[in-house]
Amino acid sequence: MSRSRDDAVLVLADGRVFTGKSFGARGTTFGEAVFNTGMSGYQETLTDPSYHRQVVVQTAPHIGNTGMNDTDAESRKIWVSGYVVRDPSPRPSNWRSERTLESDLESADIVGISDIDTRALTRHLRDKGAMRVGLFSDPATDPGNDADRLAAVLASPEMVGADLTDAVTCAEPYVVEPAGTPRLTVAAVDLGIKAMTPELMAQRGIRVIVLPAQTSVSDMLATEADGYFFSNGPGDPATATHALTQVRAILDADKPLFGICFGNQMFGRALGLDTYKLKFGHRGINQPVQDLATGRIAITAHNHGFAIQAPIGTDFDTDYGRAAVSHVCLNDDVVEGLQLRDGRAFSVQYHPEAAAGPHDSAYLFDRFVELMGA
Numbered sequence: 522m523s524r525s526r527d528d529a530v531l532v533l534a535d536g537r538v539f540t541g542k543s544f545g546a547r548g549t550t551f552g553e554a555v556f557n558t559g560m561s562g563y564q565e566t567l568t569d570p571s572y573h574r575q576v577v578v579q580t581a582p583h584i585g586n587t588g589m590n591d592t593d594a595e596s597r598k599i600w601v602s603g604y605v606v607r608d609p610s611p612r613p614s615n616w617r618s619e620r621t622l623e624s625d626l627e628s629a630d631i632v633g634i635s636d637i638d639t640r641a642l643t644r645h646l647r648d649k650g651a652m653r654v655g656l657f658s659d660p661a662t663d664p665g666n667d668a669d670r671l672a673a674v675l676a677s678p679e680m681v682g683a684d685l686t687d688a689v690t691c692a693e694p695y696v697v698e699p700a701g702t703p704r705l706t707v708a709a710v711d712l713g714i715k716a717m718t719p720e721l722m723a724q725r726g727i728r729v730i731v732l733p734a735q736t737s738v739s740d741m742l743a744t745e746a747d748g749y750f751f752s753n754g755p756g757d758p759a760t761a762t763h764a765l766t767q768v769r770a771i772l773d774a775d776k777p778l779f780g781i782c783f784g785n786q787m788f789g790r791a792l793g794l795d796t797y798k799l800k801f802g803h804r805g806i807n808q809p810v811q812d813l814a815t816g817r818i819a820i821t822a823h824n825h826g827f828a829i830q831a832p833i834g835t836d837f838d839t840d841y842g843r844a845a846v847s848h849v850c851l852n853d854d855v856v857e858g859l860q861l862r863d864g865r866a867f868s869v870q871y872h873p874e875a876a877a878g879p880h881d882s883a884y885l886f887d888r889f890v891e892l893m894g895a
Contacts, residue, residue, distance in 0.1 A: 529543040541636040569600065569824060570595075572600050577603070584609055596715065680798070689754060690711045704726035707728070709749075716876075718781070747894070777889070781869055792859065795830045802823075806877070818851065821872070
């Protein structure tokens, strides 16, 4: 049986207010309001470190029907700052379910809100852009009126300028062993890595050494890896000076490099490109991306609020040779991939590991294997 729900309030930084019911932990939380268009895979969304300090709005109306389990988590914890749904399932109905969504939110102390018009909220964010938000569901911490709630939201930190890598990276290096005979070794810098990424490399015979974000360049190179990978992660890419130093060092050493999401942005910055904040970002599992070399269109998983500024359709010069945009989003022409023309480094803005799907872009891991010479 579903439990009774207390009143809850959502307040956006522009003053828009939505009232609903509490869902998950009771309390007060703040973050950047963003929407995710996926109809499935909410456990992977919640445990994606790239969502650190964001309040996720699920556009699909019915959330929680498959429950939660110990298999599908993408990291060690739930990272979202808050969670917004319209109709939470009163009970899970999936053979793999081990717990309810709400029980996991409560255990992780994640404040949520339900029973609001998420369609109206999403349309508002598409029109006005992603912005700060507060969720209030506990009388002990709720200011009690919309003016004070709005003041609290406006006092919370913005995503622009946020340096969040150290909050999500691993504390110590660890190794994911390959399935079968080892073929290659990859050093993967954890900027907020998802568990499926080293798993897909391991399936291809790669021994993955996952390194904390602040690993020194000398320690990175001391792994003598066949290739270097830079992961997804949260925050403003303009703040990640150490990751930029790492990427430049790998390029200077002429080593194979593959980056995704935040790693793509670090690669772009190393090539001399700027980043900028998207109005409301790309978050979901249904984004069409075109490979400009082949014309092939893939349906892809995304979670990013920043992007790279680069010329599409023409090569450009960098300190590391000629480079080009390799992929673009067909919805809005956002740059979705970069490559050096000599073939030794490439990146994509989206998530080819894509748990819980789609899997159209898993071939990029094969491309990385080829780049390393196996």
